[in-house]
Amino acid sequence: MKTIKLLLSFALTATLFTSCYTEVTVDDYNDVPQISLNQLLNSYELWYVDINATTGYGETPFLQKAFTISFRNGVVYANNNIVGLGDNGGGFGIDVGEYDAYNMILDVYHDIDGFETFDVYEIDNNTIEFYNPNNDTSYFLNGYQRSNFDYDFVFYDNIHYFLQEYEAWEKTYTSDFGAINEFDNENYLQFLAGGNDSTFRSSQDTNISNPDNLYWDYTGVYGVGNVSNNMYLKTLTLDYDFLGNEYFELSVINDGRIELFHPASETVYEFEGRGYIQYLKTGNTKGKTTSLKEDKKRKFRKDKVANPRENTRVK
Numbered sequence: 001m002k003t004i005k006l007l008l009s010f011a012l013t014a015t016l017f018t019s020c021y022t023e024v025t026v027d028d029y030n031d032v033p034q035i036s037l038n039q040l041l042n043s044y045e046l047w048y049v050d051i052n053a054t055t056g057y058g059e060t061p062f063l064q065k066a067f068t069i070s071f072r073n074g075v076v077y078a079n080n081n082i083v084g085l086g087d088n089g090g091g092f093g094i095d096v097g098e099y100d101a102y103n104m105i106l107d108v109y110h111d112i113d114g115f116e117t118f119d120v121y122e123i124d125n126n127t128i129e130f131y132n133p134n135n136d137t138s139y140f141l142n143g144y145q146r147s148n149f150d151y152d153f154v155f156y157d158n159i160h161y162f163l164q165e166y167e168a169w170e171k172t173y174t175s176d177f178g179a180i181n182e183f184d185n186e187n188y189l190q191f192l193a194g195g196n197d198s199t200f201r202s203s204q205d206t207n208i209s210n211p212d213n214l215y216w217d218y219t220g221v222y223g224v225g226n227v228s229n230n231m232y233l234k235t236l237t238l239d240y241d242f243l244g245n246e247y248f249e250l251s252v253i254n255d256g257r258i259e260l261f262h263p264a265s266e267t268v269y270e271f272e273g274r275g276y277i278q279y280l281k282t283g284n285t286k287g288k289t290t291s292l293k294e295d296k297k298r299k300f301r302k303d304k305v306a307n308p309r310e311n312t313r314v315k
Helices: 004-031 037-041 061-065 151-157 159-164
Strands: 046-049 068-072 077-078 095-100 107-111 114-125 127-132 137-145 165-176 186-194 199-203 220-227 230-241 244-254 257-262 266-276
Touching: 037 095, 037 107, 061 107, 068 095, 077 137, 095 230, 107 266, 151 159, 159 165, 159 220, 159 244
Parallel strands: none
Antiparallel strands: 046 068, 046 137, 068 077, 077 095, 095 107, 107 114, 114 127, 127 137, 165 186, 165 266, 186 199, 199 220, 220 230, 230 244, 244 257, 257 266
16 A cells, blocks of 8 residues: 555656646747747738847847848848838838748848848747857847838937938038028038947038048037937937037938038028938939948947857757
């Protein structure tokens, strides 16, 4: 009788430990897919790349460029530009490559950046993780349908990238009202991508049709800031060493024209973009001049952090 009791007790204990282990595995890791990877990728029309959530010390170039990516019938689409956001490709952006999805592994063949492979994990009902085993870095993407994606928020939350998407901004209007000031002499502005994303140049040239022919009189640093309770209004500060800071209220008239209000003189300026830069591809977009630009990267993160996801892919 004691032998039977001991056996029953051992069996019950083993069952309890087995049940607990199974429960932790399912709840904590959720690595067993309920749907195929293709179904998962197609469950949302847009995947927003949450650049601030990235973990690891490496970079995957095409994800650093993209605001959103989409997977449609073997083709990868991306919104790499703020100009035209929501209009290009019906909201999907432009064709940037091809993909193959199998066994929760995603292979991407990017037109410019080449081949990349990812282990894909479903984090919750609208978040997925792309883990790149080649650089031990994870990107986190949030899913949206085009109908409920806030294109305006992304546009205005990334105005500094918008300013960089033209080779130059030409002053086309100065108000009759407002006090005469030094900035009246500046006719072109340029906001440079790369580096720390805070370098601007200005020129006093006039009537220059090709931005490549501009002589830049001054190079300094700039900053874009938010205005409380007004998503559509920004601040722009240009640091001129010899003049001090020039401060403006920045409004977007359309995706090729901005307004700068100079509170110190109460003067209003308008600038139009010249030489539109479409990242990745050449050709005409929205009737503007385009050029190939491969060095643009989103760099919202102040510090990169280690990736807790170990490379567990079965070789």
